[in-house]
Amino acid sequence: MSVKIDRPAEVGEYDEPLQALLQLVWGDGFLSPGGPEEIARILEGTDLRGRRVLDIGCGLGAVDVQLVEPHGAAHVTGIDLEPDLVEKARARARRAGFAERIDTRQVTPGPLPFADARFDVVFSKDSIVQIPDKRAIFCEAHRVLRAGGELLVSDWLRGGEGAYSPEMLEYFRLEGITYNMASADETRAALAEAGFIDISVHDRSDWYRELARQELAAMSGPWLPTLIETLGRERADHFVTNWRQLVLVLDRGELRPTHLRARKPGA
Numbered sequence: 367m368s369v370k371i372d373r374p375a376e377v378g379e380y381d382e383p384l385q386a387l388l389q390l391v392w393g394d395g396f397l398s399p400g401g402p403e404e405i406a407r408i409l410e411g412t413d414l415r416g417r418r419v420l421d422i423g424c425g426l427g428a429v430d431v432q433l434v435e436p437h438g439a440a441h442v443t444g445i446d447l448e449p450d451l452v453e454k455a456r457a458r459a460r461r462a463g464f465a466e467r468i469d470t471r472q473v474t475p476g477p478l479p480f481a482d483a484r485f486d487v488v489f490s491k492d493s494i495v496q497i498p499d500k501r502a503i504f505c506e507a508h509r510v511l512r513a514g515g516e517l518l519v520s521d522w523l524r525g526g527e528g529a530y531s532p533e534m535l536e537y538f539r540l541e542g543i544t545y546n547m548a549s550a551d552e553t554r555a556a557l558a559e560a561g562f563i564d565i566s567v568h569d570r571s572d573w574y575r576e577l578a579r580q581e582l583a584a585m586s587g588p589w590l591p592t593l594i595e596t597l598g599r600e601r602a603d604h605f606v607t608n609w610r611q612l613v614l615v616l617d618r619g620e621l622r623p624t625h626l627r628a629r630k631p632g633a
């Protein structure tokens with residue numbers, strides 16, 4: 367079920383204040399939690415050295431820099447819907463000295479603009495949650511992977527099914543970005559329908575529930591003066607309320623950060 371937030375078409379979902387807030391909480395260039403450590407966890411057991419990687423929903427691009435250094439990907443293609451994010455991700459890759467190894471592209475929703483079997487690994491960090499048709503995006507991921515290639519994803523899944531609770535709807539309203547959440551069962555089924563095998567689903571809720579609580583304590587305590595200075599009082603207060611709601615839906619088990627792994631059959 368999709369929840370879309372109405373805003374003028376020319377304004378991206380990740381406006382400057384939201385980018386600033388998320389980077390204050392999650393680190394420079396990150397629009398999702400956990401930083402380098404969480405990326406290393408998603409990659410555990412997979413050697414990226416010499417591999418061509420597609421990153422779906424690259425955001426500000428800190429993830430792509432990590433995939434190259436320290437993880438050693440030969441080449442990363444980062445794609446995102448928002449031109450502002452893509453431009454900033456491209457600048458970040460250039461500043462890191464990886465202009466030749468990271469290609470950042472704006473895409474539109476729908477089929478991926480790449481030939482079949484072009485990548486060894488498809489990676490994504492907390493972005494599939496925004497994409498409405500899970501089967502379609504996993505079919506596209508499968509198509510652009512070479513035989514035997516791997517899908518390594520962190521995603522924000524939902525607990526339960528049917529109508530969202532009032533608490534979740536309030537969280538979406540406060541957050542102000544589009545959510546299209548699927549459950550673990552729906553995600554597993556979509557991966558299998560797309561042709562993936564060796565599917566594993568690993569719930570990371572315990573980790574993020576605890577971290578989000580610490581983030582909320584910091585936002586409403588020691589970080590508050592910086593939030594107010596950066597964003598103004600009104601927006602700073604809004605984001606503290608937003609995080610309180612995030613902690614609530616994590617506690618209720620309705621929002622479940624999860625790692626997914628799967629493989630395309632073949633060599």
Ligand SMILES: C[S@@+](CC[C@H](N)C(=O)[O-])C[C@H]1O[C@@H](n2cnc3c(N)ncnc32)[C@H](O)[C@@H]1O
Nearest residue numbers: 396397398423424425445446447491492493496
């Ligand atoms: C929560 S952010 C995560 C960004 C980045 N992966 C990170 O961890 O910092 C989700 C990103 O997915 C992007 N996104 C949403 N729908 C997308 C789609 N259909 N194709 C590509 N990117 C998409 C958003 O614009 C946003 O940058």
